Amino acid sequence: MVKAGRVLALLLLLLSFGVTAPTATADAAPVLSSVWTGTWETAPSGTAPALPGAAIRNVVHTSVGGTAVRIRLSNRFGTVPLTLGAVTVALRRAGGGPAAVAGSMRVATFSGAESVNLPPGWDVLTDPVSLAVPAAADLLVTVFTPADSGPATYHRTALQTSYVAAQGEQRAADEDGTAYSAKIHYWYYVTGVDVRGTAAGSVVAFGDSLTDGNGSTTDANHRWPDRLAERLQGRRLGVLNAGLAGNRLLRDGVGPSALARLDADALSRAGVRALIVLEGINDIKGSPEASDPVAFVEAYREIVTRAHALGIRVVGATLTPYGGYSAFTAAREAVRQKVNALIRTGGVFDAVVDLDAVVRDPASPERIRPDYDPGDHLHFNDAGMRVLADAVEPAVVG
Incomplete structure (x- = not known):
C-alpha cells in the first residue's frame, strides 16, 4: 500500500503541472478583469489505438473568443501513463485543411515544460497561451505522442475531419500542413478549450447522440x-457540447452514465452558468430498458441538486420522438410520454424546453417530422438541428 505522505507528494507534483482529476470542482475566480470561459468541449467516449510517433492535428470550432487559450487534454480511459511530447494550438487557415494561419502557431506548456506525463484517469490543463481567438473560429490543436502510451482516450463521433502526420516529431509546430496527409474523424486526447476574456459564461449541452450531432453534416458545425x-453570440455566451452518442441517464452505456460523468463533462468546466439536459431516450429504447418514470425524475433531481450546489441553472429538455426506429414499441412510447409529462409539469428543472413539441409530426406525434429526419427516424438532419436550437430561448439560459 502506498503511504499517505507519498500520495500527497504525488498530488502536489500533479497539481504543479496543472493536472486535475476528471471530477475537479469549477474553475477559479476571474484573473484581473478577465475570466476563463469554456469555448469548446467534447466528452471522451472510450479508447482507440494509440498512434505512437504521430502528431494528431485536431480541428475544433470555438463558440466565444478571447485573448488567451488553454487546452484540456485527457487520459481518462487510459491504462498507463500518457506522455504528451508536444502540444500546439493555432488558428486554422481559411478554406479548411490542416494548415495554420501564418504567425498564429503557439507551443503550449505545462508549468513551463513542453511535455508532461499524465497518469491514467486524469486530465491536464495547459498553461495559458497568448493567442487572439475569434468567436466561431476553427482551431488546430496538435498533440504529439512520442511513445505507445496504451489505449488513447478519444471522442468517436466527432463529425469533423482532423489530420495526422505519421512522422510527428518536429511536426507539431508546422504551420504548413503538408506533413498531415492522413485524415481521421475522431478527436484524440483533446477534450476542451477555454478562452480568457470578457465572455459572460458558458452553457453546457448535456446529452446523447442527439446532442453529439448524429445526422448532421460532417465538417459543417450544424x-x-x-x-x-450562433444564437447566443450577442450575449457573449460559450456553448459546450457534452453530447455522447449511446449515453444513458441511469446506467453506463457508451461511456459512463450521465450521472457518473456529470462532474467531469459539465459541472467542472470553465465558467458554466447553465446546463441543458437532454438525456433518457437510450434508457427507454435500450437493453435492458428502463420503464419506471420515477427513476428518471430521481436522476434529473440529482443532476439539478448537484448543479445548484455550484450555482448552475438547469434546463430540462423533453425527449424527442423516435417512431419508426427499429427499437420503437408502443410500451416504450408510453414511457416516453410519461417522462415528458413529468419534465413539463413536475417542477424538477429551473426551466423546460419542449423539444418534443417542436419536432414531432402533427400527423403522427410519435414520429419526427419527415423534413427533420435524416432517415433513421431517431436523429436529426441539419434542418432539425436548427429547430432544436431555435427552441432554446436565450432567456432560459440566463
Whole structure:
C-alpha cells in the first residue's frame, strides 16, 4: 500500500503541472478583469489505438473568443501513463485543411515544460497561451505522442475531419500542413478549450447522440449546440457540447452514465452558468430498458441538486420522438410520454424546453417530422438541428 505522505507528494507534483482529476470542482475566480470561459468541449467516449510517433492535428470550432487559450487534454480511459511530447494550438487557415494561419502557431506548456506525463484517469490543463481567438473560429490543436502510451482516450463521433502526420516529431509546430496527409474523424486526447476574456459564461449541452450531432453534416458545425452558439453570440455566451452518442441517464452505456460523468463533462468546466439536459431516450429504447418514470425524475433531481450546489441553472429538455426506429414499441412510447409529462409539469428543472413539441409530426406525434429526419427516424438532419436550437430561448439560459 502506498503511504499517505507519498500520495500527497504525488498530488502536489500533479497539481504543479496543472493536472486535475476528471471530477475537479469549477474553475477559479476571474484573473484581473478577465475570466476563463469554456469555448469548446467534447466528452471522451472510450479508447482507440494509440498512434505512437504521430502528431494528431485536431480541428475544433470555438463558440466565444478571447485573448488567451488553454487546452484540456485527457487520459481518462487510459491504462498507463500518457506522455504528451508536444502540444500546439493555432488558428486554422481559411478554406479548411490542416494548415495554420501564418504567425498564429503557439507551443503550449505545462508549468513551463513542453511535455508532461499524465497518469491514467486524469486530465491536464495547459498553461495559458497568448493567442487572439475569434468567436466561431476553427482551431488546430496538435498533440504529439512520442511513445505507445496504451489505449488513447478519444471522442468517436466527432463529425469533423482532423489530420495526422505519421512522422510527428518536429511536426507539431508546422504551420504548413503538408506533413498531415492522413485524415481521421475522431478527436484524440483533446477534450476542451477555454478562452480568457470578457465572455459572460458558458452553457453546457448535456446529452446523447442527439446532442453529439448524429445526422448532421460532417465538417459543417450544424449540431444543435453549434446552432445555439450562433444564437447566443450577442450575449457573449460559450456553448459546450457534452453530447455522447449511446449515453444513458441511469446506467453506463457508451461511456459512463450521465450521472457518473456529470462532474467531469459539465459541472467542472470553465465558467458554466447553465446546463441543458437532454438525456433518457437510450434508457427507454435500450437493453435492458428502463420503464419506471420515477427513476428518471430521481436522476434529473440529482443532476439539478448537484448543479445548484455550484450555482448552475438547469434546463430540462423533453425527449424527442423516435417512431419508426427499429427499437420503437408502443410500451416504450408510453414511457416516453410519461417522462415528458413529468419534465413539463413536475417542477424538477429551473426551466423546460419542449423539444418534443417542436419536432414531432402533427400527423403522427410519435414520429419526427419527415423534413427533420435524416432517415433513421431517431436523429436529426441539419434542418432539425436548427429547430432544436431555435427552441432554446436565450432567456432560459440566463
